Every structure is written in C-alpha cells, then in structure tokens.
Amino acid sequence: MTKIINDPQNIVRNMLHGFYFENKDRVSYHAKYNIVARKDLADAGGTTAVVSGGGSGHEPADFGYVGSGMLDIAVAGSIFAPPTPEQVLEAIRLVDPSKSVLLIVKNFAADVDSFLQAEASARAEGRSVDHVVVNDDVSIEDDATYTKRRRGVAGTVLVQKIVGAAAREGYDLTRLKALGDAVVSRLHTLGVALSPANDPTKGKPSFALEPNEAYYGVGIHGEKGYRKEAFSSSEKLAVELFNKLKRMYRWKPRDKFAILINGLGATPLVEQYIFANDIRRLCELDGLDIRFVKIGTHLTSLDMKGISLSFLQVEDEQWEHWLKADVRVAKW
Known part of the structure; x- marks a missing residue:
C-alpha cells in the first residue's frame, strides 16, 4: 500500500x-x-x-x-x-x-x-x-475462555x-x-477491526482479513483478536461490543458512565457517528445515565479500519468535571 x-x-x-x-x-x-x-x-x-x-x-x-x-x-x-x-x-x-x-x-x-x-x-x-x-x-x-488480555x-x-x-x-x-x-x-475498552494496519517499516499488514470480514478484540499492534465473522452492519458491531462490556460492569439502570468512541485510523467520522447512534440506543434501552461522550480519532493503529468502545463508570462527580474541563492541546 x-x-x-x-x-x-x-x-x-x-x-x-x-x-x-x-x-x-x-x-x-x-x-x-x-x-x-x-x-x-x-x-x-x-x-x-x-x-x-x-x-x-x-x-x-x-x-x-x-x-x-x-x-x-x-x-x-x-x-x-x-x-x-x-x-x-x-x-x-x-x-x-x-x-x-x-x-x-x-x-x-x-x-x-x-x-x-x-x-x-x-x-x-x-x-x-x-x-x-x-x-x-x-x-x-x-x-472458549473469558481470560482478559488487559492491554x-x-x-x-x-x-x-x-x-x-x-x-x-x-x-x-x-x-x-x-x-x-x-x-x-472502572475503565474498560473493546475494539473491532475491518482491515489490518500496514506498517511501512515492515512492509506487510499486521494480520489477514477476508473482504467484508470483522475481527473482534484485535490489538492496536495487530495482536490476535477473539473472533472473525462476516460484517453485516454497524448495529451488529455495536451490540457485540456493548454486550461484552455489559458483562464486565453488570450495570443497573441509572448507573453513570462516560463513553469514548474511537476510530482506529481509517474510519471516517460518518461511520463513527452511525456507530455512536447505535450505542446511544442501546444505552437508552438499558437506562444508563451517560454523563460524557467523546467521539473521534484519538488513539489509532496506523491505517486500520475499525472502531473501539470505552466505558468508564463515573464513581465520582469530579471525574465528570475533569473530563469536561477545558484544555489547551492540539487534538482533544
């Protein structure tokens, strides 16, 4: 490439x-x-x-x-x-x-x-x-296992x-x-890739995917994920990631969360916002109190096409205050 x-x-x-x-x-x-x-x-x-x-x-x-x-x-x-x-x-x-x-x-x-x-x-x-x-x-x-990678x-x-x-x-x-x-x-993230990263210093992709294939749980350096399957829709990706995170928190209605939806390098904002809308609907169905949302390309894997979903359970009102505080940086 x-x-x-x-x-x-x-x-x-x-x-x-x-x-x-x-x-x-x-x-x-x-x-x-x-x-x-x-x-x-x-x-x-x-x-x-x-x-x-x-x-x-x-x-x-x-x-x-x-x-x-x-x-x-x-x-x-x-x-x-x-x-x-x-x-x-x-x-x-x-x-x-x-x-x-x-x-x-x-x-x-x-x-x-x-x-x-x-x-x-x-x-x-x-x-x-x-x-x-x-x-x-x-x-x-x-x-077959619930052993977490914890990267x-x-x-x-x-x-x-x-x-x-x-x-x-x-x-x-x-x-x-x-x-x-x-x-x-109180912070958990899960991602999905639709294409590998292409490292120009190595001259080869980080993993192999068939056309129209999604790879759940892949790492930001191309580390092995947990399942590949044919891509069908943004909604299907959202349900998979949302439900996996739900198991981690075992949340209840009105639990407070901050959400980061992150493009992995080659995912345009139109697709990030469509995915965000799917997550919004799932949060509403479960009655979650979403206090902060950030959507964009924040931590990538070169030119990987994909998205990650981070949930942070807000246990202290100060966390929300600090998330929303003004900053003077280039890319927040």
Missing part, C-alpha cells in the same frame, strides 16, 4: 517535526529523544508533571494531548515500539527537580519495562516519580484527561496516583 512518507526509518522524526511546525506556539520539540513538551513547562503550575508516551503509529496519541490540563510531556518510540528507558528518563529530567512526576503507561510488557526502568533511574537521581498502568482492554483470548488501549486518553486536569488543580503525586488507579479500575 502506498504511503506518503520518505525514508521509513525516519518516519517518527519527520512526523514530530511536522507536528511541531503546526504547534510550535504551544509545544517544544526535543529531536534527539523524540520528546514533545509543553512550551510553558517551566512556568506550569501544580506540584506534579504528567508524562506519558509509547510507540508511534497511534496518532494523535500521545503528543496530541500535550498542553495545559492534560499531559506535560509525551515521549514517542518507533512504530509500535515503546520509547527507550533513556528517552523516558530524559523526559523526566525536563521537569523542574522541585516537582514530582507521574508516568501514565499503557499495559504492554515492553512499555511497562521501559517506563519502570526510567522511573528507577530517576529515583536514583533523587526524583519523586510514580506511575499508573492503564489496562483497559477486555478482549478475551478466544470464544492499554484507547481508554488511556480518558485517564490522561482526568489526571491531567487534576494535576492542573494542584493534586500532588500521591493523590494523582490514587486517582489514576481508581479511574483505570
């Missing part, structure tokens, strides 16, 4: 330079380590900086969420590979030593290892650092939004860590 790129080995650096070209009034770009930081980082309020990141190929995550009220710094790895511990440590070092740092990490083994190595190194330097691991994906291994996927964006807003209001590291963990515990 033809891609609008130059040298495949320079994709990340070229992309970040382009993002900086558009957003240099709000961010700084540290090219050596592929770090995007708030331009006003030195003057930002609060006691704790929020740092996140991961492999590239998931744009606009995570650099699109750098700014007041969300992330202070984002670190970009290679396509579908996390940043190195050295990169993450350099991001931590950009924060004034008088401040603490909270790392928000997606639950993939390589990501967790890289960020926690950097955390250990930063602590050895005398820095106050902690982390939240987001494990919102509830895809099952296959139709960190699109729900990460909701964690970043809530924690970032609380950090702006002055929450310290201990409170932010507890808040992040609480949000993650």
Whole structure:
C-alpha cells in the first residue's frame, strides 16, 4: 500500500517535526529523544508533571494531548515500539527537580519495562516519580475462555484527561496516583477491526482479513483478536461490543458512565457517528445515565479500519468535571 512518507526509518522524526511546525506556539520539540513538551513547562503550575508516551503509529496519541490540563510531556518510540528507558528518563529530567512526576503507561510488557526502568533511574537521581498502568482492554483470548488480555488501549486518553486536569488543580503525586488507579479500575475498552494496519517499516499488514470480514478484540499492534465473522452492519458491531462490556460492569439502570468512541485510523467520522447512534440506543434501552461522550480519532493503529468502545463508570462527580474541563492541546 502506498504511503506518503520518505525514508521509513525516519518516519517518527519527520512526523514530530511536522507536528511541531503546526504547534510550535504551544509545544517544544526535543529531536534527539523524540520528546514533545509543553512550551510553558517551566512556568506550569501544580506540584506534579504528567508524562506519558509509547510507540508511534497511534496518532494523535500521545503528543496530541500535550498542553495545559492534560499531559506535560509525551515521549514517542518507533512504530509500535515503546520509547527507550533513556528517552523516558530524559523526559523526566525536563521537569523542574522541585516537582514530582507521574508516568501514565499503557499495559504492554515492553512499555511497562521501559517506563519502570526510567522511573528507577530517576529515583536514583533523587526524583519523586510514580506511575499508573492503564489496562483497559477486555478482549478475551478466544470464544472458549473469558481470560482478559488487559492491554492499554484507547481508554488511556480518558485517564490522561482526568489526571491531567487534576494535576492542573494542584493534586500532588500521591493523590494523582490514587486517582489514576481508581479511574483505570472502572475503565474498560473493546475494539473491532475491518482491515489490518500496514506498517511501512515492515512492509506487510499486521494480520489477514477476508473482504467484508470483522475481527473482534484485535490489538492496536495487530495482536490476535477473539473472533472473525462476516460484517453485516454497524448495529451488529455495536451490540457485540456493548454486550461484552455489559458483562464486565453488570450495570443497573441509572448507573453513570462516560463513553469514548474511537476510530482506529481509517474510519471516517460518518461511520463513527452511525456507530455512536447505535450505542446511544442501546444505552437508552438499558437506562444508563451517560454523563460524557467523546467521539473521534484519538488513539489509532496506523491505517486500520475499525472502531473501539470505552466505558468508564463515573464513581465520582469530579471525574465528570475533569473530563469536561477545558484544555489547551492540539487534538482533544
């Protein structure tokens, strides 16, 4: 598949330079380590900086969420590979030593290892650092088991939004860590793909699908899903994802939820909104109290055609407040 790129080995650096070209009034770009930081980082309020990141190929995550009220710094790895511990440590070092740092990490083994190595190194330097691991994906291994995969996927964006807003209001590291963990515990995501991602650094698709085939539970790096079947309608996709999430929560009428409907890279807004309408009807049938809805392309898998559905049970009115709080970032 033809891609609008130059040298495949320079994709990340070229992309970040382009993002900086558009957003240099709000961010700084540290090219050596592929770090995007708030331009006003030195003057930002609060006691704790929020740092996140991961492999590239998931744009606009995570650099699109750098700014007041969300992330202070984002670190970009290679396509579908996390940043190195050295990169993450350099991001931590950009924060004034008088401040603490909270790392928000997606639950993939390589990501967790890289960020926690950097955390250990930063602590050895005398820095106050902690982390939240987001494990919102509830895809099952296959139709014969309910073992959950627990990868960190699109729900990460909701964690970043809530924690970032609380950090702006002055929450310290201990409170932010507890808040992040609480949000993650009530956050679940499930996705479906209609086409694979095509990684230009590898020159092949992430998995194989027949024409007009849907793949439930597939990962954002092309990890195995739990079932393939012929696509029939948006409504069928919505029912499958909704009912799987319903089993997780065992919700009751009037339970409060926030919803993120996320395009996986090549899904146009018209289709996202049709899917959202199907979810709306299902929520009404079950009598759910939906307090916040976000629809759009927020955490992708390159050019994958597909959609993910995240539900967050709103256990604290402050969570809703922070989800709705104004931010100054490029892509929220």
